[in-house]
Amino acid sequence: MTSSNGGYDPVVKLPTPRGPLSEAVVDALGRDRTGRTIPFATADPFGEDLTIALHTMYELHYGGFDDVDPAWEWDPELLRLRGQAEQAFLGALRSHVDGGDDLESELDALLVEHVPGSGVSHHLRENGTWDEMREYFAHRSVYHHKEADPHAWVIPRLRGTAKASLVAVEFDEYGGGKADRMHSRLFADLLDGAGMSSDYLAYLDDVPAPAIALVNMMSMFGLHRSLRGALVGHFAAAEITTAPSAHRMAQALGRLEADPRCAEFFTEHIEADAVHEQIMRRDVIGSLLDQEPALRPDVVFGIQATGLLEDRLADHLLSSWRSGSSSLRTRLRWLVSQNG
Known part of the structure; x- marks a missing residue:
């Protein structure tokens, strides 16, 4: 396969x-x-x-x-x-979201960095442990093993500049045509560098619902033409918020003296997603809504739904770690499989 x-x-x-x-x-x-x-x-x-x-x-x-x-x-x-x-x-x-059509406010809010921050990347940068970092990798593996694939479903549902610009972003996600630079490959390298299994969906049974729900949302949005606006909103939210988070993750991995392969996945996203932010906001969303202005509430919904599920995952991770427990479903099996 x-x-x-x-x-x-x-x-x-x-x-x-x-x-x-x-x-x-x-x-x-x-x-x-x-x-x-x-x-x-x-x-x-x-x-x-x-x-x-x-x-x-x-x-x-x-x-x-x-x-x-x-x-x-x-x-x-x-x-x-x-x-x-x-x-x-x-x-x-x-x-569970507010809805509405105030797209500009939603996009502007994505650019706001709260100080001091209290999210997962902030925790991992400041005082996260190596076990917590590897748990985080396990959660994200459900998505990053197929990174860019859920978003590709929307390509035939777009036209003109919106289509061409989204494909340009996807081209970078797939390594610019180089298999060893695809973001999914870089994440597999990250897992290898962390001493974890890089097999596809290796940790699916270990990962609880919050991380899996995010991937389900992407698949659902991509597989339904009626949700194309929501998929574009989700993709924009992901691209806009990734660069600052990736920067903190790279700092966290430096503090933990992790294998360089772990940090490379995040440093790749710092520069790439800063450029993608502008393409998604101006060329993809702008062009889509010029063609189909009725999709504005759907784009807003995609942004809000992404925030909702990311917040649910962050709450699960941070509450687990603060209580001294694992955020995974099968901590014993996972630790034994990695350290045994």
């Missing part, structure tokens, strides 16, 4: 279920197709069970799973079930 980082992935196994919903999905994928009813509408939209079930169904559109029939990707019954899960998840996102 060819990987997003330019190499070849090992066998990708189905994840361990986290409740009856994900158990039903995993069980169905391991057998012939089924008409089993799964009650997504009554599930916690941010909970472990629905989150891993939705991620499992989305993964069929990426690399898939070993011993799972590729035809499942477009199975009508599974798509119907995925639609139920998406309806619950999307409804929860909309109900």
Whole structure:
């Protein structure tokens, strides 16, 4: 199986279920197709069970799973079930953000750096431990192993300058055509430098719902044409906020005297995303809204939903670390696998 980082992935196994919903999905994928009813509408939209079930169904559109029939990707019954899960998840996102169409205020707010800062990168820079840093890498691996891939879904849904400019940003994300410089490859190198597994989705069973929900949001926005504005808003939010955070992460890794491969992933983003910020704001969003002004509230929603889920992940990480506990689901297995 060819990987997003330019190499070849090992066998990708189905994840361990986290409740009856994900158990039903995993069980169905391991057998012939089924008409089993799964009650997504009554599930916690941010909970472990629905989150891993939705991620499992989305993964069929990426690399898939070993011993799972590729035809499942477009199975009508599974798509119907995925639609139920998406309806619950999307409804929860909309109900937890303010909405509106004040795009300029949302974009301006992304540029504000609060002093003193209290986020994850601030904590890791000032007094984070090496174990906390590696936990953070495990959380982010669910996304960075497929970095840029969720955003690529929106390319055929854009036109003109918006399309061309977003492709220009994606070209950088994919290393400017050089496999060893793709951001997903750089993150795999980071994991190697940290003494961790760089295999695709190696830590999926260890990572709780908050980090996985972010990836689900990207996949959902990208796979639905009706959510193209939200995907653009999300992508802009990610590009605008990455550079200052990446700078702090590079400083944190310097303080911890980490392998240079760990810092390289972040130093690459400091310069690249500072340029991407301007392209996304002026050429992608500006052109899109010139063509389709009715999408302004959707772009706002994408920005706000990204902030909501990033805040939920940060709250989980910081509350876990402040209480002296692991932020991962399987601390013992993870520590033994890395240090044993």
